[in-house]
Amino acid sequence: MRICTLGDLLLDVIVRLEEPLSPGADAVARTRSGAGGQAANVTAWVAALGAEARFVGKRGRDAAGELVAHELEERGVELCGPVVDGATGTVVSIVGPDGERTMASDRGVAPELEPAELDAAWLADCDWLHIPGYSLLRSPIAEAAAEAARLAAAPVSVDLSSWTEIREFGAERFRARVAALDPEVVFANEQELDVLAGDLPGRVRVEKRGARGFSVDGRDFGGSAREAVDATGAGDALAAGFLVGGPELALEAATRCVAKLGAMP
Numbered sequence: 001m002r003i004c005t006l007g008d009l010l011l012d013v014i015v016r017l018e019e020p021l022s023p024g025a026d027a028v029a030r031t032r033s034g035a036g037g038q039a040a041n042v043t044a045w046v047a048a049l050g051a052e053a054r055f056v057g058k059r060g061r062d063a064a065g066e067l068v069a070h071e072l073e074e075r076g077v078e079l080c081g082p083v084v085d086g087a088t089g090t091v092v093s094i095v096g097p098d099g100e101r102t103m104a105s106d107r108g109v110a111p112e113l114e115p116a117e118l119d120a121a122w123l124a125d126c127d128w129l130h131i132p133g134y135s136l137l138r139s140p141i142a143e144a145a146a147e148a149a150r151l152a153a154a155p156v157s158v159d160l161s162s163w164t165e166i167r168e169f170g171a172e173r174f175r176a177r178v179a180a181l182d183p184e185v186v187f188a189n190e191q192e193l194d195v196l197a198g199d200l201p202g203r204v205r206v207e208k209r210g211a212r213g214f215s216v217d218g219r220d221f222g223g224s225a226r227e228a229v230d231a232t233g234a235g236d237a238l239a240a241g242f243l244v245g246g247p248e249l250a251l252e253a254a255t256r257c258v259a260k261l262g263a264m265p
Helices: 038-049 064-076 141-149 163-169 171-180 190-196 234-243 249-256
Strands: 002-006 008-019 030-034 053-055 079-080 086-096 101-108 129-134 156-159 185-189 204-208 214-216 220-223
Touching: 002 038, 002 220, 002 234, 008 038, 008 053, 008 064, 030 038, 038 053, 038 064, 038 079, 038 129, 038 234, 053 141, 053 249, 101 204, 129 141, 129 234, 141 171, 141 249, 163 171, 163 190, 171 190, 171 220, 185 234, 190 204, 204 234, 220 249, 234 249
Parallel strands: 002 053, 002 129, 008 086, 053 079, 129 156, 156 185, 185 204
Antiparallel strands: 008 030, 086 101, 204 214, 214 220
C-alpha cells in the first residue's frame, strides 16, 4: 500500500511547559525541533506503520528545508515537489502541563504550490491521497489539491485541520472545496464539526474526540488510558493508522503519539 499526502513540510518547534507562563518571567520547558506539518506528519506515521509513504509539496531552498527534508527521508518517506528560493515554514507548538497544545504557524512557501508543478506520476500509483484542510485554505495550493485529486486513481481522504481557520475562511466556502474533492473519508474534531454544522461531505466520517477516542460513522473507539505527554500530531497519527489498517491501528498510532513529545513517530 502506498499513501500520498499533499500539503506542508515545515520546521516543527515544540515547547512543553513544565509550569505556566508568566509575563516577564522565565519558565522551565522541554523542547523538540524537527520535521513537521500535517501532511508530512501523516506520511511519517504511514511509513512507521509499515506502508509506503509519499509526500507532495513545495519547500524552500534554505537550511530549514534541508533539515526537514533529510529527516523525512530518513523516516522512509519519498519526497516529491519543487524546491524553490524562499523560506520553509515553521510551526511553534506550545504544550501545557496537561498535554494540550496551541500552535502558531508560518507556512512559508508551502501554499505556493501550483497545479502546473504537479507530476501525474506522483499520484498515479497511490492507494490513497490524503489532503489536509490547510491545503484548501490558500491559493494556489487549493487548486493544486483539486488537480491532484483529479489525477489520482485512488480515493481521497481529507482532514479538516483547523476550526479557527475554517471560520475565518468561511464555512460554506470551505465545505464546497471539500465536497469538490469527493472524499471517501473525512477526519474532523468536534470543534471543526461545530463550525461547519450540517451535512459533511464524505462517505465515511471519523470524528476525533481527543482523550475520549474517536468514532467512525457513530461507532465509538475508546481513548487511551495513558497520560498524555503531548497531543501534537495525534490526529495525524490517527489518520495514518486508519488509512493503513482501520480503526484499531488508528487507535494504536494515536496512543503512541500522545505518550511522547513531538508529532512524529
